[in-house]
Amino acid sequence: MSGRVAVTERPGEVTTDIGNTVVYLIPADGRTLRTSPSRAPIAMNGKEFRPHVRVMTPGSAVEYPNQDPFSHNIFSTAPGAAFDLGTYPNGVSRAATFRKTGAFPIYCNIHSKMTAYVVVVPTPYHTMAGNDGRWTIAGVAAGSYALHVWHERAPELVTPVAVPATGVDGLTSTLDARGFVSSAHKNKFGKEYTSTGKDRY
Numbered sequence: 001m002s003g004r005v006a007v008t009e010r011p012g013e014v015t016t017d018i019g020n021t022v023v024y025l026i027p028a029d030g031r032t033l034r035t036s037p038s039r040a041p042i043a044m045n046g047k048e049f050r051p052h053v054r055v056m057t058p059g060s061a062v063e064y065p066n067q068d069p070f071s072h073n074i075f076s077t078a079p080g081a082a083f084d085l086g087t088y089p090n091g092v093s094r095a096a097t098f099r100k101t102g103a104f105p106i107y108c109n110i111h112s113k114m115t116a117y118v119v120v121v122p123t124p125y126h127t128m129a130g131n132d133g134r135w136t137i138a139g140v141a142a143g144s145y146a147l148h149v150w151h152e153r154a155p156e157l158v159t160p161v162a163v164p165a166t167g168v169d170g171l172t173s174t175l176d177a178r179g180f181v182s183s184a185h186k187n188k189f190g191k192e193y194t195s196t197g198k199d200r201y
């Protein structure tokens with residue numbers, strides 16, 4: 001099945017991050033689909049997490065290779081997914097496993113602007129939109145589902161969708177980011193980041 005997502009922005013604003021959208025299907029009858037854990041990287045490169053968003057299934061691990069010539073300290077304080085990989089330099093990679101479902105923000109304790117999201121979904125039917133907003137999920141069994149569309153700047157969309165044996169295409173979903181307010185997060189100690197001090201780069 002396939003579709004396309006768009007984002008309604010405030011007047012004058014242009015969507016540049018549609019490729020960070022996660023799309024997934026949950027059976028409408030409440031049954032649990034079998035998933036298998038995976039392992040994938042989110043690199044630290046140029047003081048950014050790349051990719052910015054990853055979708056995974058429970059039990060999956062994300063590795064965080066440091067490709068910058070200085071150290072990072074990756075952590076999350078999200079309930080159900082808290083971890084702290086400590087400070088480590090270029091060439092080192094450490095991993096953290098996600099057991100629970102949810103959308104978990106990942107931060108660096110040194111660089112306050114570094115943000116990533118790991119979206120853990122209980123279904124093998126998941127994907128991310130391309131930079132044109134288009135998405136495809138292959139091999140979906142016929143049935144009734146809830147189509148979830150997640151983006152960090154918009155409330156999650158949940159839409160019922162019936163998938164016939166022949167599949168379904170051309171689904172359109174429009175996220176509403178007009179209410180999004182960017183807010184600063186706390187460091188791993190629950191304190192404000194300092195603009196000087198450790199951030200020497």
Ligand SMILES: [Cu+2]
Pocket residue numbers: 047071072073108109110111114
């Ligand atoms: Cu950092």
